[in-house]
Amino acid sequence: MTSRADALALDAADPLAGFRDKFVITDPDTCYLDGNSLGRLPKATIETVNDFLINGWAAKVVDGWADWIDMAESVGDLIGRATLGAAAGQVLAMDTTSVNFYRACRAAITARPGRKTIITDEANFPTDRYIMQGIADELGLTLVTIQNELDAELITPELLTPYLNDDVALVTFSVIAYRSGALQDVPTITKLVHDHGALVVWDASHAVGAVDLRCDEWNVDLMVGCTYKYCNSGPGSPAWVYIAKRLQPELDFPIHGWFAQRNQFEMGSQFEQIDGMRGFQIASPSIIGLLSIESAFTMIEDARISNISAKASRGTDMMIELFDEWLAPLGYTLVTPRDAQRRGGHITIHHPDAAQIARGLRIHKNVIPDYREPSSIRVAISPLATSYVEVWDGFERIRDYTMSGEYKTVSTDSKVT
Numbered sequence: 001m002t003s004r005a006d007a008l009a010l011d012a013a014d015p016l017a018g019f020r021d022k023f024v025i026t027d028p029d030t031c032y033l034d035g036n037s038l039g040r041l042p043k044a045t046i047e048t049v050n051d052f053l054i055n056g057w058a059a060k061v062v063d064g065w066a067d068w069i070d071m072a073e074s075v076g077d078l079i080g081r082a083t084l085g086a087a088a089g090q091v092l093a094m095d096t097t098s099v100n101f102y103r104a105c106r107a108a109i110t111a112r113p114g115r116k117t118i119i120t121d122e123a124n125f126p127t128d129r130y131i132m133q134g135i136a137d138e139l140g141l142t143l144v145t146i147q148n149e150l151d152a153e154l155i156t157p158e159l160l161t162p163y164l165n166d167d168v169a170l171v172t173f174s175v176i177a178y179r180s181g182a183l184q185d186v187p188t189i190t191k192l193v194h195d196h197g198a199l200v201v202w203d204a205s206h207a208v209g210a211v212d213l214r215c216d217e218w219n220v221d222l223m224v225g226c227t228y229k230y231c232n233s234g235p236g237s238p239a240w241v242y243i244a245k246r247l248q249p250e251l252d253f254p255i256h257g258w259f260a261q262r263n264q265f266e267m268g269s270q271f272e273q274i275d276g277m278r279g280f281q282i283a284s285p286s287i288i289g290l291l292s293i294e295s296a297f298t299m300i301e302d303a304r305i306s307n308i309s310a311k312a313s314r315g316t317d318m319m320i321e322l323f324d325e326w327l328a329p330l331g332y333t334l335v336t337p338r339d340a341q342r343r344g345g346h347i348t349i350h351h352p353d354a355a356q357i358a359r360g361l362r363i364h365k366n367v368i369p370d371y372r373e374p375s376s377i378r379v380a381i382s383p384l385a386t387s388y389v390e391v392w393d394g395f396e397r398i399r400d401y402t403m404s405g406e407y408k409t410v411s412t413d414s415k416v417t
């Protein structure tokens with residue numbers, strides 16, 4: 001099993017080790033294992049945003065728009081290149097994941113007229129399930145929610161096939177299930193759905209920046225995701241949407257805003273959609289948000305997503321070894337698949353007292369994991385910012401704290417979990 005010296009040796013040999021110093025780490029003793037929820041702040045972003053405030057907004061005021069007006073597209077291309085395996089002209093950085101998800105789903109459904117069934121799974125992220133419920137009500141469609149809580153929430157062809165027929169317009173899943181950490185087989189599921197004539201919208205929020213996604217190669221239709229988890233672009237930073245070039249001419253995204261208008265500044269009386277990705281943008285982008293994305297994704301591009309996903313895989317292997325050795329005997333169970341091909345950067349463990357343990361680790365042990373109702377603790381390696389020894393120390397503290405029983409007096413009242 002991996003000793004602390006082994007973890008240090010992994011760090012010494014890690015081609016990404018130098019990137020840790022590019023992040024603000026206020027307390028080196030903290031084991032920050034929650035980069036799958038909110039990534040750390042890159043130092044470069046402080047400079048980029050400060051520079052924008054002083055030399056951009058303050059100095060140029062409204063004239064600055066000449067430099068900023070196309071940034072949703074240029075930053076989208078960077079996201080696509082650095083993390084999605086997407087050629088230029090298919091990604092926009094904008095709005096929130098929820099808004100992009102709604103618009104992508106509506107456009108996919110409209111592109112399959114006459115079909116009345118839409119499909120998701122119970123394990124999908126709440127915002128996706130709620131939005132699908134709303135769309136079903138709005139359009140009078142039948143929403144089928146697959147119960148897949150067994151088998152680590154994996155969607156297999158055997159599970160999905162019985163639900164597919166020529167009434168299905170849209171199928172949507174998360175690339176990585178937020179609770180279990182299971183990584184779906186995107187190309188296989190996409191092909192299966194295509195064979196039945198429907199489209200797939202993928203939510204890659206928990207995969208982008210941790211997994212080597214290949215949207216073009218996998219024939220993905222539509223994918224959405226955030227930039228604030230493994231991609232370190234800051235709380236509430238703009239999200240993104242990938243729209244395959246082959247589908248762009250046939251998709252009508254709802255909300256026709258002025259940024260999608262051909263000859264935008266002629267301010268014409270009728271909406272006329274411009275070709276290309278710009279035709280899917282609604283409105284004025286958050287320039288500070290886009291600059292934060294630009295600085296973080298430039299770092300990801302330098303590091304290379306193949307190196308990042310290899311470290312996520314090695315780091316989660318180490319977590320599972322430590323789990324088997326230390327945590328299983330203490331009443332924890334592992335939820336995430338053991339196959340490294342079927343997971344990303346986080347693993348999920350269950351314990352009946354997970355709420356108190358997770359809270360107590362934060363308050364008393366300087367370990368920051370992530371807690372999900374009712375009994376899950378999620379632990380992540382964010383490959384650019386997290387060291388192997390940080391993970392190792394975090395697991396040792398989880399073991400010792402659980403063994404001590406000190407968590408039993410911890411109150412779990414907190415607004416955000």
Ligand SMILES: Cc1ncc(COP(=O)(O)O)c(C=O)c1O
Binds near residue numbers: 097127174203204
């Ligand atoms: C898988 C997934 N989808 C969607 C969202 C919601 O993102 P937003 O608040 O940017 O709409 C989240 C947020 O954590 C998420 O994890």
